[in-house]
Amino acid sequence: MKSIPLILMGCGGVGRQLLQHIVSCRSLHAKQGVRLRLVGVCDSKSLVVASDVFTMDLDDAFLAEVCRVKLNGSSLLTLSNFGQCEVFSNTESMEKVTEIAARLGKSTGLALVDCSASSETTGVIRKVIDLGCCVVLANKKPLTSSMEDYDKLVSHPRRIRHESTVGAGLPVIASLNRMLSSGDPIHRLIGSLSGTLGYVMSEVEDGKPFSQVVKAAKALGYTEPDPRDDLSGMDVARKALILSRLLGRRINLDRINIESLYPKEMAPNVIPVEDFLLNGLPLLDKGIQERVQKASSNGNVLRYVCVIEESRCEVGIQELPKNSALGRLRGSDNVLEIYSRCYSEQPLVIQGAGAGNDTTAAGVLADIIDIQDLFS
Amino acid sequence: MKSIPLILMGCGGVGRQLLQHIVSCRSLHAKQGVRLRLVGVCDSKSLVVASDVFTMDLDDAFLAEVCRVKLNGSSLLTLSNFGQCEVFSNTESMEKVTEIAARLGKSTGLALVDCSASSETTGVIRKVIDLGCCVVLANKKPLTSSMEDYDKLVSHPRRIRHESTVGAGLPVIASLNRMLSSGDPIHRLIGSLSGTLGYVMSEVEDGKPFSQVVKAAKALGYTEPDPRDDLSGMDVARKALILSRLLGRRINLDRINIESLYPKEMAPNVIPVEDFLLNGLPLLDKGIQERVQKASSNGNVLRYVCVIEESRCEVGIQELPKNSALGRLRGSDNVLEIYSRCYSEQPLVIQGAGAGNDTTAAGVLADIIDIQDLFS
Numbered sequence: 205m206k207s208i209p210l211i212l213m214g215c216g217g218v219g220r221q222l223l224q225h226i227v228s229c230r231s232l233h234a235k236q237g238v239r240l241r242l243v244g245v246c247d248s249k250s251l252v253v254a255s256d257v258f259t260m261d262l263d264d265a266f267l268a269e270v271c272r273v274k275l276n277g278s279s280l281l282t283l284s285n286f287g288q289c290e291v292f293s294n295t296e297s298m299e300k301v302t303e304i305a306a307r308l309g310k311s312t313g314l315a316l317v318d319c320s321a322s323s324e325t326t327g328v329i330r331k332v333i334d335l336g337c338c339v340v341l342a343n344k345k346p347l348t349s350s351m352e353d354y355d356k357l358v359s360h361p362r363r364i365r366h367e368s369t370v371g372a373g374l375p376v377i378a379s380l381n382r383m384l385s386s387g388d389p390i391h392r393l394i395g396s397l398s399g400t401l402g403y404v405m406s407e408v409e410d411g412k413p414f415s416q417v418v419k420a421a422k423a424l425g426y427t428e429p430d431p432r433d434d435l436s437g438m439d440v441a442r443k444a445l446i447l448s449r450l451l452g453r454r455i456n457l458d459r460i461n462i463e464s465l466y467p468k469e470m471a472p473n474v475i476p477v478e479d480f481l482l483n484g485l486p487l488l489d490k491g492i493q494e495r496v497q498k499a500s501s502n503g504n505v506l507r508y509v510c511v512i513e514e515s516r517c518e519v520g521i522q523e524l525p526k527n528s529a530l531g532r533l534r535g536s537d538n539v540l541e542i543y544s545r546c547y548s549e550q551p552l553v554i555q556g557a558g559a560g561n562d563t564t565a566a567g568v569l570a571d572i573i574d575i576q577d578l579f580s
Numbered sequence: 581m582k583s584i585p586l587i588l589m590g591c592g593g594v595g596r597q598l599l600q601h602i603v604s605c606r607s608l609h610a611k612q613g614v615r616l617r618l619v620g621v622c623d624s625k626s627l628v629v630a631s632d633v634f635t636m637d638l639d640d641a642f643l644a645e646v647c648r649v650k651l652n653g654s655s656l657l658t659l660s661n662f663g664q665c666e667v668f669s670n671t672e673s674m675e676k677v678t679e680i681a682a683r684l685g686k687s688t689g690l691a692l693v694d695c696s697a698s699s700e701t702t703g704v705i706r707k708v709i710d711l712g713c714c715v716v717l718a719n720k721k722p723l724t725s726s727m728e729d730y731d732k733l734v735s736h737p738r739r740i741r742h743e744s745t746v747g748a749g750l751p752v753i754a755s756l757n758r759m760l761s762s763g764d765p766i767h768r769l770i771g772s773l774s775g776t777l778g779y780v781m782s783e784v785e786d787g788k789p790f791s792q793v794v795k796a797a798k799a800l801g802y803t804e805p806d807p808r809d810d811l812s813g814m815d816v817a818r819k820a821l822i823l824s825r826l827l828g829r830r831i832n833l834d835r836i837n838i839e840s841l842y843p844k845e846m847a848p849n850v851i852p853v854e855d856f857l858l859n860g861l862p863l864l865d866k867g868i869q870e871r872v873q874k875a876s877s878n879g880n881v882l883r884y885v886c887v888i889e890e891s892r893c894e895v896g897i898q899e900l901p902k903n904s905a906l907g908r909l910r911g912s913d914n915v916l917e918i919y920s921r922c923y924s925e926q927p928l929v930i931q932g933a934g935a936g937n938d939t940t941a942a943g944v945l946a947d948i949i950d951i952q953d954l955f956s
Binding site: 225228233236361373374378379382383385386387388527529532535537542545550551552555556560562566567569573574575576577578 | 601758761762903926928930936
């Protein structure tokens with residue numbers, strides 16, 4: 205039986221779902237000769253580690269308890285029984301993870317799994333890679349900071365996986381990596397990579413006012429608590445940057461043209477969210493409606509997309525043919541069209557649900573299983 | 581630098597293209613720290629092997645010469661200069677491959693790459709797997725023979741890859757494997773997996789007579805020399821069997837319901853191909869036309885698809901909604917819709933060119949690069 209020691213950073217929706225998937229896949233993975241061994245779990249406040257990372261792991265009952273506590277929005281520190289675990293505070297935890305990586309890296313190996321949304325994990329991830337360990341990311345931040353950080357993270361490309369940073373569990377990164385490694389040069393990527401903005405753009409296409417659609421999306425739980433976090437385009441821009449860098453472009457986030465769906469005067473640092481929803485949003489209806497109508501009169505539809513082509517990397521609204529894969533998109537599905545030498549006239553299209561804890565965690569788990577050959 | 585010794589079986593269109601891809605990707609792969617080392621190449625008549633498989637390989641000039649000879653339709657035996665290679669006849673070659681696998685399997689490892697269309701490679705593949713080596717297949721035959729053979733082939737699942745057996749280089753198998761390994765159970769697969777039949781069905785939808793469309797497809801080089809090899813549905817059935825077995829169904833080819841697009845009286849063992857094209861085919865026009873019209877009156881279109889669902893595995897014409905991914909399919913693209921827990925309402929859709937030597941060989945090459953962690 206091959207054993208893969210794991211440390212999970214981030215026990216929000218995705219991290220919790222990952223723990224549940226790992227437990228429910230125990231017998232499936234045993235049949236494949238693999239055992240995932242959780243040796244540590246951390247949230248923003250603390251790190252819980254098995255007292256001997258070589259011989260012990262956090263058992264399934266303990267992981268269930270972690271999920272229960274985190275589902276209630278509590279900290280790991282509120283766990284009622286730490287059993288034989290050690291607990292470290294926020295200030296010590298990254299150092300402790302590095303120490304474990306140094307010890308396990310030389311013998312059994314270790315996979316550090318980042319399901320947080322923090323930009324503060326980059327440092328420990330860099331160290332862990334240096335120590336010969338593997339990294340699996342759902343967190344976009346470490347891959348979208350400086351080029352220096354990025355180069356370090358991908359310095360051993362087989363030891364880092366990050367499928368769930370783009371399109372949740374959709375096999376986007378895996379497919380692009382396959383194409384790149386087979387020498388099929390990618391000329392152009394165009395995709396709708398935000399379920400939220402995909403939903404918004406297909407609803408306004410039907411004539412509904414932008415403000416109403418955004419409020420409905422918020423009510424459905426499709427948006428962040430402040431919908432401007434989606435409407436700013438920053439999340440899509442991070443995905444676009446990850447894809448651009450995967451294709452070899454050496455650019456930073458500030459090199460991406462990003463169209464925000466609200467003006468500067470309505471930014472979070474200018475007006476509060478309630479004010480934005482009540483008074484700001486309705487002012488945007490007319491502009492969007494006019495653009496929808498203009499597109500429609502050209503036989504086109506509007507989509508909020510990322511376009512990567514040669515040195516160009518743009519994120520924003522584009523007029524697209526109604527009968528393209530992107531134009532036909534409805535609801536919150538993601539879609540990516542890939543043009544390359546092998547897919548030159550018609551693109552390779554990957555489409556499906558691109559959000560949700562279940563599919564995001566499934567993508568992380570598939571990545572973990574996919575690095576098994578690096579473990580003894 | 582990691583070195584992956586390879587033996588290529590089959591130097592037809594795909595095998596030749598693979599050799600060209602390998603040579604043109606030399607510097608790309610060197611950057612990734614990988615070197616693909618061709619130690620042997622065989623066609624149906626003979627095997628050419630480097631005289632010392634541990635220290636030597638077939639150099640790029642020699643591989644170019646192999647491609648030139650095979651493009652002319654000649655046998656490897658007609659090569660003008662064998663340099664330091666050894667040549668073995670058809671009768672000795674499989675034994676020699678096994679012998680090399682036994683020697684390399686214990687030390688550097690070996691990947692046996694089957695780009696032939698032969699059912700006679702199954703024996704040597706079984707042996708090579710037993711000897712600890714890897715196998716990459718574009719050939720569907722070994723995976724579609726008996727369950728006993730299949731079980732043997734996948735007995736070490738990490739050591740066998742076969743992306744290009746379904747949908748050419750489209751990331752179908754890789755994506756399904758990711759889903760399966762993350763415990764996302766697949767409920768239903770429906771796909772158009774024949775570029776030829778995809779083209780035929782979308783052309784008859786436009787009102788063109790079936791017989792004319794088939795002849796046009798033949799003229800365009802979309803069909804086999806005898807179009808009945810496509811119209812029988814057997815090629816799609818083999819792909820359906822590979823997908824079914826991947827999902828864990830223990831069935832053989834004879835358990836698949838296959839709809840042939842010509843009747844028994846027009847089979848190859850009854851009438852010659854010229855007779856079929858001239859006199860047989862036109863008799864089928866009316867039936868197809870009526871079915872197209874009936875579907876159209878229901879707002880549907882006809883597609884030649886494979887459907888895999890619970891114990892059901894069918895290959896044939898189905899009426900499908902015009903506005904589904906399958907219904908919208910035009911031309912020779914392949915498309916696969918995957919329904920699972922994560923993709924339950926809307927499927928995960930993978931679409932793109934599913935035929936052609938370039939993309940098929942690219943899929944094989946991506947598989948080879950993907951097993952690199954199994955080599956030292």
